[in-house]
Amino acid sequence: MSPAPAGTGIALRLVRARPCVARVRWWGPDGRLGGDKRVHDATTLITVPAGTWLLDVEDDHSSHDPSRLAPARLEVQVRDGWRTAAQAHLLPGAVLTGSVRTAQDTRARWAEVEASGPDGTLVRTRTDGLGVFTLAGLGAGTVVLVSARSRWHQATPVLARPTRPAGPRLVLRLAQPLLGASRPGGTDPVVGGALRGVVLDADGKRASYAAVVELRDARGSLLARTRTDREGRFVVGGDLPAAAGLTVVVKSGPGDVVVDRVHLRGLAVGAGQLVDLGTVRMTRAARRPRPARASLPRATAAALRLPSTRV
Structure with a gap:
């Protein structure tokens, strides 16, 4: 562009x-x-x-x-x-409230709930520890499609009309297996996207051990974090959906006295794709020398006289 x-x-x-x-x-x-x-x-x-x-x-x-x-x-x-x-x-937004239940009629904690409007706008949230959710900031007077999913199951999407204030609660039941999901011992698992690379020091001669590698989305929210091994290698992610506008932030490890940072912006990853970032070389940022402080007292040697003891 x-x-x-x-x-x-x-x-x-x-x-x-x-x-x-x-x-x-x-x-x-x-x-x-x-x-x-x-x-x-x-x-x-x-x-x-x-x-x-x-x-x-x-x-x-x-x-x-x-x-x-x-x-x-x-x-x-x-x-x-x-x-x-x-x-x-x-404009003032409408609200939808409800709860997500499992097939055994128990509360589904931390399930993902999504409402999509007719113009393609999406509002997402998660259920709390009681399986209850609130979707706020929806268009008033419109019909939205509400869906819920957990790690292995999903609910049948329902049409709902958000109101202001919130109307009766919806009840979504996770009674269907999630498309493409597989439990341990089942079919091949669905693998998400990931990024890998090698981090070297500013001279490019030494692998940066235990450097912090963070993956952030376009809003700056943290998606994943890891550290490099002794060869400076890292793999971050592994469960990422297809996304663009990602940023990888690399911070030098505890072996360095001063923390340096490198930002790799504008990255993209596909579902099940392992993106190789190659070699990431730490850039030593310019630092101004600390001014001398003449006002600090200088160390002096003083004789210490102890009281004599007669035996």
């Missing part, structure tokens, strides 16, 4: 029903994620090349916060050399 000429972009104005921090994502003409930012002000400038851009604007509150506003999605046509004005309205 070529850089945008000066003056080309989207001047986005946010109209919020109540104060909140908004998260804006924009998708390019090729369907790839172009960027992600948090917006505090009423207006923001998104510098993008010419083309058709899809913007997703959502309240950055947690998906189970009843005060969360409904998201907005808009398509903007950007002309070369022009700054296109766009406006997104974040």
Whole structure:
């Protein structure tokens, strides 16, 4: 994707029903994620090349916060050399509450619950320790498709109309085996994506032992963490779905006096794919020398006289 000429972009104005921090994502003409930012002000400038851009604007509150506003999605046509004005309205959101049960009618703790709107927007959450969930920030007056899944089972998706305030609770039952899932001793397991590589020191001669390797998504949330072995090798992930816009952060290990960091941005991984990042060389950041402090007292030697003892 070529850089945008000066003056080309989207001047986005946010109209919020109540104060909140908004998260804006924009998708390019090729369907790839172009960027992600948090917006505090009423207006923001998104510098993008010419083309058709899809913007997703959502309240950055947690998906189970009843005060969360409904998201907005808009398509903007950007002309070369022009700054296109766009406006997104974040209206009061509707709420869905419910519970997820297993086939044996026991509570399903930490199950994934997802609601998809007619415009393709998604809101996800997990059940708590009692199997109860809250999906907030849904569009009022629309019908959403609600589904739930655990590690091995899934529920039959149901249509629901979120209301404000929340209406009667839904009950989703995990009575069907998850498509493609396999228990130990069954069929071949489903393997997710992962990334591997080798970390060397700044000189490129020594393997960086016990260096911390973190994998973060486009929002900066931590997905996985690991450490390198004695040869500097690492494999991070292993259960990742297909995703793009990932960032790998490598921090030097405990053998180094000063912690250095390397960021590998714009990575992508497919389901069941092992992506080789090759050799990652630590970059020694420039550091300013510490100024001398003449005000510190200097060490002095003083004679210590002990009282004599007569025997």
